[in-house]
Amino acid sequence: MTPLDRSALKVDYFLLSVDEPCCGGCLQANPLSCIEVFATQPFTVTGDMLRLRGRLQPLFEDPAGWIYRLVDAFDLRPASPPSHQSIGRRAFLASSAALGLAACVPGRFAGYRDDASEAPQWQPSTTSPTIDMHSHAGRVIVSRDPLVGANRPFVPLSEPMRAGGMNVICLAIVTDTTVTHVSSDRKRFEAWRTPQPGELYALGKTEFARAHALVAREKMRVVTTAASLQAQAFSGPCAIIAAEGGDFLEGNINALDEAFTQHQLRHLQLTHYRVNELGDIQTEPPVHGGLTDFGADVIRRCNRLGIVVDVAHGTYALVKRAASTSTKPLVLSHTALSTHPGARSRLISPDHARAIADTGGVIGVWPSSGTFSDIHAMAEGVKRMADVVGVEHVGLGSDMLGFISPPVFRSYEQLPSLASALLSAGFTQNDVTQILGANYLRVFTESVG
Known part of the structure; x- marks a missing residue:
C-alpha cells in the first residue's frame, strides 16, 4: 500500500504496489507493478498485506502512466489484529492474479458488469456529429x-x-x-x-x-x-x-x-x-x-x-x-x-x-x-x-x-x-x-x- 501523501495516516486513494518505495519520489516505474486504488472508506496506512475487492478498470492514456484502477475498493480482511507482514512481490502478484480473475468472472463481486454481453450497443448517428x-x-x-x-x-x-x-x-x-x-x-x-x-x-x-x-x-x-x-x-x-x-x-x-x-x-x-x-x-x-x-x-x-x-x-x-x-x-x-x-x-x-x-x-x-x-x-x-x-x-x-x-x-x-x-x-x-x-x-x- 503506497499512499501518494506519505504523511497521511488514513487514505482512500493509494497505489497497490509490488514493493513499498522508500519515498514518494521512488514509485514503481513499471505500470504493471502498480494498481491505482479508489476505496469506499479510508484505510489506515500500515505495512500490512491487503485483501481488497472492487471493480478493476483498464485505463487509457493515464497522465501518471498507470494502466489499471480498482474502484469502489473495500477491505476483505477480518477484523482481527494485523499480522504486520509486509507485502512482497510474490504476494502482490498472487493478489493481482486474483483481482484479474475476479474481473473476468460474471457476478464475481457486487457492482460487477459484464459490459461486453450486457451493455446496450450504441448506434452512432450518420447525420449528427459527436x-x-x-x-x-x-x-x-x-x-x-x-x-x-x-x-x-x-x-x-x-x-x-x-x-x-x-x-x-x-x-x-x-x-x-x-x-x-x-x-x-x-x-x-x-x-x-x-x-x-x-x-x-x-x-x-x-x-x-x-x-x-x-x-x-x-x-x-x-x-x-x-x-x-x-x-x-x-x-x-x-x-x-x-x-x-x-x-x-x-x-x-x-x-x-x-x-x-x-x-x-x-x-x-x-x-x-x-x-x-x-x-x-x-x-x-x-x-x-x-x-x-x-x-x-x-x-x-x-x-x-x-x-x-x-x-x-x-x-x-x-x-x-x-x-x-x-x-x-x-x-x-x-x-x-x-x-x-x-x-x-x-x-x-x-x-x-x-x-x-x-x-x-x-x-x-x-x-x-x-x-x-x-x-x-x-x-x-x-x-x-x-x-x-x-x-x-x-x-x-x-x-x-x-x-x-x-x-x-x-x-x-x-x-x-x-x-x-x-x-x-x-x-x-x-x-x-x-x-x-x-x-x-x-x-x-x-x-x-
Whole structure:
C-alpha cells in the first residue's frame, strides 16, 4: 500500500504496489507493478498485506502512466489484529492474479458488469456529429513549468478521436496558467500572483498558436461555421477553437475581435481560476457581485461576432446576469449537478442549471472522479441533470487532460462505453445523439451561424 501523501495516516486513494518505495519520489516505474486504488472508506496506512475487492478498470492514456484502477475498493480482511507482514512481490502478484480473475468472472463481486454481453450497443448517428464541449486533449495547454512552457510535447489526438467516434472537440486554450497553481490541498487550481500588464495577452497569442499547431500536426480541420462543421465533421476529426477564460483580453474588448479574426476563436468561456475583468468565479470569494459591465459588453460582442458564450466556472450571480444580457443561448461546458453545492464547489444547483436551460442553452456534464466513481455513475449523473433541465439541454464536457486527479472518461476511445452507459441509464438512442453532440450543434448554429 503506497499512499501518494506519505504523511497521511488514513487514505482512500493509494497505489497497490509490488514493493513499498522508500519515498514518494521512488514509485514503481513499471505500470504493471502498480494498481491505482479508489476505496469506499479510508484505510489506515500500515505495512500490512491487503485483501481488497472492487471493480478493476483498464485505463487509457493515464497522465501518471498507470494502466489499471480498482474502484469502489473495500477491505476483505477480518477484523482481527494485523499480522504486520509486509507485502512482497510474490504476494502482490498472487493478489493481482486474483483481482484479474475476479474481473473476468460474471457476478464475481457486487457492482460487477459484464459490459461486453450486457451493455446496450450504441448506434452512432450518420447525420449528427459527436461533439465534446470542452477539451484540452492533445496536451494543448502551455505548461505551468516555466522551464517547459510552450515546448511541452503534444500527445496523439486525432487517432483516439477516430477510434472512439468523436467527430468534433471544442479545443480550449487557457490563458491564466502562468499566474495559477495547484492549491495546497491539491483539490483545485488557484491564482497565486497578479499578472504583469500584457502578460496574459501575450500568453493568449502563444496558446492560440499552439492550438493551431496541434490541429496541423494531427491533420485535423478547424471549423468556424455551422455549415463547415456539418460539411467536414464526418470526413475526419475537427476542432472548434475555444478559450477557457477571457483573461487574455485584459479588459480590452478589441482583443476579442482580434481573436475572432486572427485566431478563429468561436467559443469563449468568460472566467477560469482567477477573478478577472469579466466577473466572479465559483472557487473564490466574490469581488464584483457577478458579471461585470465589461463582461456584459463581451457577451454582447460575442453575440454580434458569432462566438458561443460559456459561463463555466462563473458564479450563479454571474450566470443570471449573463442570461439576461445574451440574445443567444448560453453554454456551461463542464460541471455536474448537486442539490446543495458547497460554497466553493464547481458543481451547480438545479436553479443554476435551469438558468442555462432557460436561454435554450446546454450544460456539459464532466467525468470528474471526485464526483463520479466510474463511467456508469457519470451516466447516472447525466440522467439527473436531464431530469432537471430536459435531455435537450445536456451535453458532454470532458475537460480532457484538464483534471488534477484522473477522470472516469479519459480517452475518446471510451466514447462507445460512455454511450452504452447512457443507454443503460435509460436514455434512448436519440437521446444519446442529442447529448453527445446534437444539443451543442444547435447552440453553435444559433450563436455562430
